[in-house]
Amino acid sequence: MVPCRQYKIAIVQLQTSCQLKDNLVKIEKFIRVAAQEGAKLIAFPEVMNIIDSHTPSYSESDGGETFRLLSRLAKTLGVYIHGGSWSETIPASKKHYNTSYLFDDKGIVVGKYRKIHTFDITDPSGQIYRESDTVTSGQEVVVVETPLGKLGFAICYDLRFPELHRLLALKGAEIIFNPSDFNLMTGKDHWEVLLRARAIENGVYMIAADQYGQNAKMLAYGNSLVVNPWGTVIARAGDGEQILYADIDLDGLAEIRNRMQTLENRQSEVYRLSENAQNVARNTDGK
Numbered sequence: 001m002v003p004c005r006q007y008k009i010a011i012v013q014l015q016t017s018c019q020l021k022d023n024l025v026k027i028e029k030f031i032r033v034a035a036q037e038g039a040k041l042i043a044f045p046e047v048m049n050i051i052d053s054h055t056p057s058y059s060e061s062d063g064g065e066t067f068r069l070l071s072r073l074a075k076t077l078g079v080y081i082h083g084g085s086w087s088e089t090i091p092a093s094k095k096h097y098n099t100s101y102l103f104d105d106k107g108i109v110v111g112k113y114r115k116i117h118t119f120d121i122t123d124p125s126g127q128i129y130r131e132s133d134t135v136t137s138g139q140e141v142v143v144v145e146t147p148l149g150k151l152g153f154a155i156c157y158d159l160r161f162p163e164l165h166r167l168l169a170l171k172g173a174e175i176i177f178n179p180s181d182f183n184l185m186t187g188k189d190h191w192e193v194l195l196r197a198r199a200i201e202n203g204v205y206m207i208a209a210d211q212y213g214q215n216a217k218m219l220a221y222g223n224s225l226v227v228n229p230w231g232t233v234i235a236r237a238g239d240g241e242q243i244l245y246a247d248i249d250l251d252g253l254a255e256i257r258n259r260m261q262t263l264e265n266r267q268s269e270v271y272r273l274s275e276n277a278q279n280v281a282r283n284t285d286g287k
């Protein structure tokens with residue numbers, strides 16, 4: 001794909017069930033429609049392929065069924081696809097990660113991110129969530145350079161950690177994905193505020209595809225959003241499953257950054273934010 005500074009993005013809001021096959025059929029339909037409408041990049045929510053209430057009944061390693069479907073469609077339709085997340089299994093260690101994949105327009109994985117902050121909270125109704133019982137935390141901060149801009153990765157609860165987003169911006173991210181299965185109990189008060197804050201603080205687009213409605217885990221908030229680097233919501237989903245479209249303008253982003261200078265005006269003599277040295281080494285090795 002030739003580099004694009006302005007392009008159309010599609011964000012798919014899903015109500016994923018615990019039936020893998022049904023979900024994959026639906027995902028394929030949404031991708032075909034979005035590509036037909038001219039989207040160059042199509043983004044999905046967290047746990048896009050199956051939602052189970054606790055231990056994943058389906059988890060795949062690289063090259064599994066969901067992976068193959070997205071790779072094939074990205075190549076056939078010539079689009080980038082951000083596979084919001086699914087349960088990734090490491091057969092040797094029996095570990096599970098909550099992992100996002102980015103497929104380029106040739107169907108190759110050009111980005112992979114494992115959710116760092118597991119959702120371990122008690123919500124306002126008293127419901128306890130302990131994602132760390134079944135999911136291992138990722139260890140890498142991931143930004144990839146593509147013809148569609150520099151893309152940074154986060155997943156759902158990661159949104160509450162400004163440090164991660166600042167690191168993504170310092171590593172060059174212009175667009176940050178935050179695929180989610182965001183709880184209605186927290187989302188109604190926090191979702192939009194957090195997304196807009198992360199966008200404003202860092203001068204980035206926030207691309208937030210969310211799950212909608214009752215699923216095996218929780219009542220998901222929906223309200224998938226695209227927020228521009230000024231902090232304005234430029235697209236918002238209504239109720240139910242749907243595709244949202246938004247226009248990305250990387251020249252507009254550069255203009256806002258030139259005026260606001262928040263990344264340059266940090267006082268690194270007074271405070272500093274750094275990645276764990278081991279992880280920096282791993283990233284630069286490209287592993």
Ligand SMILES: NC(=O)CC(=O)C(=O)O
Binds near residue numbers: 182183187
């Ligand atoms: N479900 C999540 O991981 C996050 C969430 O719902 C919240 O932070 O609130």
